[in-house]
Amino acid sequence: MTLLEHLEELRLRIIYVTIVLGILALITFHFSLRILQFILKPLIKVLPPTSHVIFTGITEAFWVRMEVSLYAAVLFGLPYIFYHIWMFVHPGLTKKEKKIVLPFIFFATVFFLIGCVFAYKVILPIGLKFLVNYGGKEMSAMPSIKQYVSFFLRICFAFGLIFEMPVVSYILAKADVINAKWLIKKWDYAILGAFIVAAVLAPPDVLSQFLMAIPMILLYVVSIGVVYIAQKPKKEDED
Template sequence: MLEDLKPHIAELRSRLIKIVVIYFIFFILAFVFWKEIFQWMSQPLLEALKVSKNSEIIFTGLAEPFFTAVKISLFAGLFMSLPFILYQIWAFIAPGLYEHEKKLIIPFVFWGTVMFVAGAAFAYYVVFPVGFKMLIQFGGSEFTAMPRMSEYVSFFGKLMLGFGIAFEMPVVTYFLAKLGLVTDRTLKDFARYAIVIIFILAAVLTPPDLFSQLAMATPLLVLYGVSIIIAKIVNPEKEAPQESQAPKQKEKE
């Protein structure tokens, strides 16, 4: 048993090493430009801070800018290396697939990347402007907002990654349906459990505030509905053949 697993373990180790090497290269590249990346990341917050007088982004520890730069580089490195990571994931599972299924690698990498970026863009351009402004206004005009840069980067990165992962649902559903592993009936029967899981994921992947959790749970519910439609198109549940209702003729004696 262990001998049979050794080739798979060696293959997994090889794929993980390649992912780490590429990720490290992008991490170093992002670290060089961390200030420019931070300016882009902080733009939604800076716009929201305009509603609060004398508000600004601050740091309170001597080493905070350095560790913030590391956080930014880790986050940006993951984004930039995502297509390569998806490729390595598919390459690892490809030996267990049929030849026609192996050819799905390009659509998998392309649409996996597109949907991840779409989820992150939804967070950046839709959720952040409304959410940040609402959260800052909640403090009232009698308070001055001075968010710490390290806390903001963690908040930003967690939401971006959460929305990016959440938007992968239709892509995962398409390929599972293409491989014959799920049908539209499977997703419909699982819907009641999916709703509970979606709200749990929204609570885990987002900061502990109601707006962020609802902002993630709502599109996830919509994406689950879209996933059912995708599964119905790609791999619909086959109806069981019905027995003929026509009365049998009596045999003549």
């Protein structure tokens, strides 16, 4: 396959994914109010009785529901998205590697959802409690719905992508881009990188940053094992 053919295939797959996400977004928009209520739960729990979530622009609430619908469509469309990602790299794989498309879709989807759930259940309650109470008694929290939803989605999708580390490591190992020995040698850089990413993406309190960095380090350890297993059969075949 030439470069132009590869780019044409990429364009078509992006179109397919966009069409499906558009259809899903129309469906999820019908349930966008319920989804928004689910998103607001972690914030409502930490807000004092005198505080409320507000919107300041006439169209702000509408566009927030549109944004929520789109991200919900992406979440429900993950298996389809991962399928097209796999099929795009399909020509560069061996016959044996092409057969693992279903496990790839399954594990990529599951790991992403686990990351989102971890952010929702662990990181957001701690981070939001710190941020809301940071103003003290002198200031009342009146968070904007637009700012909160953007913050919520950024945290959840960041954790979803972080939890894809073992899956991405497996693909890179199969492509001979990385190996277990190389990952072990870069252990110190991985720890440093985890805390840098946590400092950028997590809420500003130290506990939330640690809760983000520690899973990243553990996932790095898991990735080492995944890479070792992914490349071990190849070495045995060569022997």
